[in-house]
Amino acid sequence: MRPILLQGHERSLTQIKFNADGDLLFSCSKDNVINVWYSHNGERLGTYEGTNGTVWTVDVDPESKYLISGAADNTLRLWSVRTGKNLYTWEFPTAVKRVAFNENGTRVVCITEQRMGHQCAIRVFQISHEGDGTKQSKEPLYMFNPIGSKATVCAFTLTPDVIITGHESGKVALFNVKSGEEIDNNERAHSDVVTDLQMSKDWTYCITSSKDKAARIHDTKNLMVIKTFTTETPLNSAALAPNRPYVLLGGGQEAMNVTTTSLRQGKFETRFWHKVFEEEIGRVKGHFGPINTIAVHPAGTSYASGGEDGFVRVHHFDDSYFKAKPYGDLEIID
Amino acid sequence: MPEATKQVDDGIDYADIENKYQVQYDDGFDNLVVVDGIPIIDKSKLDRLLTKITKEFNKRGVSVKQDDIFLPWDDASGKSKGYMFVEFKNENDANLALVNLDNYPFDARHTFRVNRFTDIERYADLDETYVEPELEEYTPREHLRAWLADPQGRDQYVTYRGDEVNIHWHGKPSQSEVAHKPDWKDFLYVAWSPSGTYIATLHRQGVRLWGGPSWKPQQRFAHPLVKLIDFSPCEQYLVTWSNEPIVVPEGAVQGPQYFSPDDEGNNLAVWDIKSGDLLRTFSTYNEGDPPSGKKQMQWPALKWSPDDKYVARITPGQMISVYELPSMYLEGKKSLKIEGVVDFEWCPLGEKDREETNAVNGVKTSKKAKENTLAYWTPEVQNQPARVTLLAFPSRAIMRQKNLFNVTECKLYWQNQGDFLCVKVDRHTKTKKSIFCNLEIFRMREKDCPVEVVELKDTVMDFSWEPKGERFAIVSSSDPNLGNPGPGVTIKTDVSFYQLDRSKNDFRLLRTLPSRTSNAIRWSPRGRHVVLATVGSSSKSELEFWDLDFNSDDRKEGATEWGSGIQLLGTADHYGVTDVEWDPSGRYLATSASAWTHTLENGYAIWDFRGQEIVKFIQDRFKQFIWRPRPPTLLSKEKQKQIRKNLREYSRAFDEEDAAEESNVSAELIALRKRLVDEWNAWRILRKKELGEE
Amino acid sequence: AERKALQLRRALVARRRELLSELSVRKEKEESSRRAEMSRKEKEEEARRLKEELRRKEQERTKKEIESIRIDEAKKYAQSLVDKGILKPNDVEKLESYDTENLITIQVQQLEKEKKEISEKLRVTAKRIDHLERAYRKEERPLLAEDYQN
Structure with missing residues (x-):
């Protein structure tokens, strides 16, 4: 499993995403740039430039046509994946912290930061696929302010107009975006900020990571906690490995909390846990700072991690990974 | 009446x-x-x-x-x-x-x-x-040492994490379980007594001792704001210390278990454990100390003779005062006036000595019980050379004296059987520019205690005798950073082993392990195995597991080569390790990273003597791990020999036990995993079915 | 006529003589040039041969040097193995040829073997230490009640 090191960012990574086919990997960073790479060899295909602040978040539609990004310059931008052209820009009073497409790429949900008297807001935009994509409606389809703790992460669910959110307080909730009503919540899903939320392949469950050092699998239907993975370090990201019963967790003590960070060089690890048995099965080290974001190839053949150190590391799983049956012959449904 | x-x-x-x-x-x-x-x-x-x-x-x-x-x-x-x-x-x-x-x-x-x-x-x-x-x-009191009768022969350890204390059994995987989960509240820390009979907690009001199969309170000592405690070696007495002087408020409870107005102003107390009575109090502030002088207090402030008969206290530069137990009167009504005295240590009692005293106590023989021995040193004072003295007590007869020159500092290290005393002498050159080190080793079991000197060029940072052995290990360093600790500075060290060469009766270098960062030597309590650790460093946390008699089993060809038995068994790493401790049997080693020192990846791990990890728990706010000590074995030397001889038979039984145990464990584990998978699959099928219907 | 004939003969003889001498001169000339050519060729050949010889010698020398370095190296390596205790001194003598690669293989095998031996030995030691401790404790158990009595 020799990693490919993607060196194209000058500052820490904020989010990385594979497209649906898994041939492309999108990465965004505090250096204001979005990069796209060939996932199989790490060659850089292009950049999406124009943002004037940290790009916090990025997502790509199922057809790999549109890219959506949110940034600290208070913009939500729609890009053409192919040309790198900025097709449309929405502006808000505060930074955009999280974006996500729905299942068929017709809608986008975004979270804007709570700051300077502005409340945290969740907006849903209709994305027009007509023409060259430059004609988009300026106004959101829906908008509401979640009451209570601000939202940090979100995603569409299979139920129309229902999104799942993770919050600063550790809460995980379901919202009806039309009414802004909180349908269901688990106030104590985590005891600290929810840092990541990724959906399973069929969108029936999701995994969240938190600064409380744990990651959890939730049933998206009823928010029931199915599995818990407790580590010893604050987690920034959690991903599900398709076709294998593993989850990947990444994090690390933040630099400001650790005087010794530099001395644990290359010791920031992606942790592999068994999804069902809740046991750690291995670690992959390499980053020189905390791991901020992890993404797994949709076919489960490789994974990528983006670190505070500004590097993206792409690991292709070798045969032993697929053959390994560390826990016997039990058939585990994905 | x-x-x-x-x-x-x-x-x-x-x-x-x-x-x-x-x-x-x-x-x-x-x-x-x-x-x-x-x-x-x-x-x-x-x-x-x-x-x-x-x-x-x-x-x-x-x-x-x-x-x-x-x-x-x-x-x-x-x-x-x-x-x-x-x-x-x-x-x-x-x-x-x-x-x-x-x-x-x-x-x-x-x-x-x-x-x-x-x-x-x-x-x-x-x-x-x-x-x-x-x-x-x-009287129907609990058997305070009942834990030793564990049918599986397991050891115990205590962990203190957050506000939670747990006492665990440590054994084969399925036998490792919680032995007791006390609900102790609001205390500083826990401590075992030297033979493991009691566990102490330090509360605002004083010390509590717990023990027995019920883990009920066994005794308490009302020393408010107690910070440090020290048990006497035979667990008969307890010394408590607080930085706050004793105050006896008006109307306070009086009685033999409480401070009386006479004790006011003192801060060090000696108690009788069985009765709970206060025996005497002292002040650790010596007269003539500068009031603001924040001199590091020596702890233990009172040093016990190994038989609990005496307890001694030093007034630096002036005298050693030895008190008799249980009266706590000054033995012989006068202190040992020793001008300049800096430090002293009692000679420990060896197993041989113990057997002898037992014989004396049991059968009335004409043989007198062996006296205690004290070692102390005095620095150079006005043309008087520095000097190490061995003194018999209570006769106060000087057994041996040795003059030393150009001495900066001495440290006294007794081998745990009292067979040897090593005085580590930090010496300076005439110009006082550089420091080197002499090890002056007294052979206590020989007539007139002959001394042999091992001269070293480097600074010796740590010294440690092999328990019950004739070997010792030192950590030495010539690192220019030595003595200038800074953040991120890890001192380079060499570790050397020495052994008594019986043919020449002197200590010879066995082997030096150069350019390491190890700064802690931890001998197995049974000797032979030793772990070298780098503790307290933010960048290095290596553990090396060594065996000093690796080839001893096949020593058929007669004399083996000097030092050839030293073998590295394994290495390990416990990030941020702050404490390294062997279990009483020398089979396992525990390492822990305590939140008292830093807050990174706190928790503990247990390794076997080969350096293979057995368990590792990383836990927030983890503070303490301590193995429960065991009293000396009740088995006679002959009985032990007999067991060793018949080990094969025991082994057969244990092998069977272990095999059964192992298959049991794996069966349980397989069943558990099967259940987990079944639950998961059932849920997945349900959701997938719903998905299909939509 | 006779005179004429004589004259003619004389003339013929002279002519013949002339021709002969001419021939011989030519022959001589030819011969000498042929000889000169031969000797030149010979010289050239000789030079070439010498050069060749030199080259060969040089080659041999380098080859020898390389070989000796190689053997030296192998010897050194073998010695290092002896120092490390992997090979015994008499093992080295037994080696047919000094070949570093060969030696490395031996070392690797030896190390593996050693590792196996050590781990086996450790397993036995571990069991022994564990069982001995448990045996002690087993035998100590009945004594504990007595200890309590005292």
């Missing part, structure tokens, strides 16, 4: 103790006292004894004539009964006797206990316990 009896009936509370100090004018016997602890004699010695007793009484300011004394006789044996009645002129004299002569050491074996005749009935119970403390054991 109608009144006295009534008070007994009232049950036990401290009122009766307070009554001790009450003066009862209407009682006709108040001028009568009972003195216990009188030597038992036959009639021929009566005169001499009475003369001596009256002399001693008068010396202490209590005037008494022989006629006032009545000594009861046991007609059957023709000997005295060991106590006497004294009638004083008046009650005041009686009180004086009570104050001045109670607990008075008459001679080495007899201590007076003085009680008012009117109290004696009240104290009947207490006194009986005193005279025959064994009696107490017969």
